[in-house]
Amino acid sequence: MILLALLLVHSARSCSFLDAAVNVEHMAPWSFEYDAGHVATIYCFDNFFVSSAISETDNSAVVRCGPSGEWLTFGLGFETIVTGCIECIxxxxxxxxxxxxxxxxxxxxxxxxxxxxxxxxxxTQCDDLVLANQKADPVGPYDVDAVVAVKCNSGHHVLGTKDGTEQVLTCKSDGHFGSVLRPCVVCGHSGDCTNGTCNANHECECDIGFIQSSKDKSVCIKIK
Incomplete structure (x- = not known):
């Protein structure tokens, strides 16, 4: 009998601690591994519940390390394997x-x-667009397949184009637009400025003796 008991002890497998990989926030007491028969409590992350749950409020459970290295429900009058915490039943x-x-x-x-x-x-929806010197029609957020027309404010053009002022985007099924919205700027390079240079903010800086026109921000007129 003693020999049989010793064989059973040595043949029993230990249980590993359950962690975030199975949506367990923590176990108490904590250990790297638990001997067969060891009792512990597992606690789920918010909005998760134990895999053996019989109610949506069962977000924790007292478990016992079984002889085969699996966690079992404890103190309920029956035993069910507990694999961790889950999202739904x-x-x-x-x-x-x-x-x-x-x-x-x-x-x-x-x-x-x-x-x-x-x-x-x-x-699934696409978020509001981040606009830079432009207006979107309609405004977001946007349902899948929604088509949005984005127009530059007066005196601006789409960066990377000579004089383009409008972009059309479509909201895709993954919740992202099918193309990247480019900002609208006064200038993309100094060649876009008359009597001035294009700075890092894509605005025209007038040459000495010139001032920006009130009608066109890309044009600098001579100071009289």
Missing amino acids: DSIASCNYGSCVDGVCICYEGYEKSLRDPRLCAI
């Missing part, structure tokens, strides 16, 4: 505009997962 907490696959919410096409709540899938 269809019968308890389903995904909003998504499907629960192995405890992970997979959003439907046209939706993306919220950073605030892993079970919330929000409709």
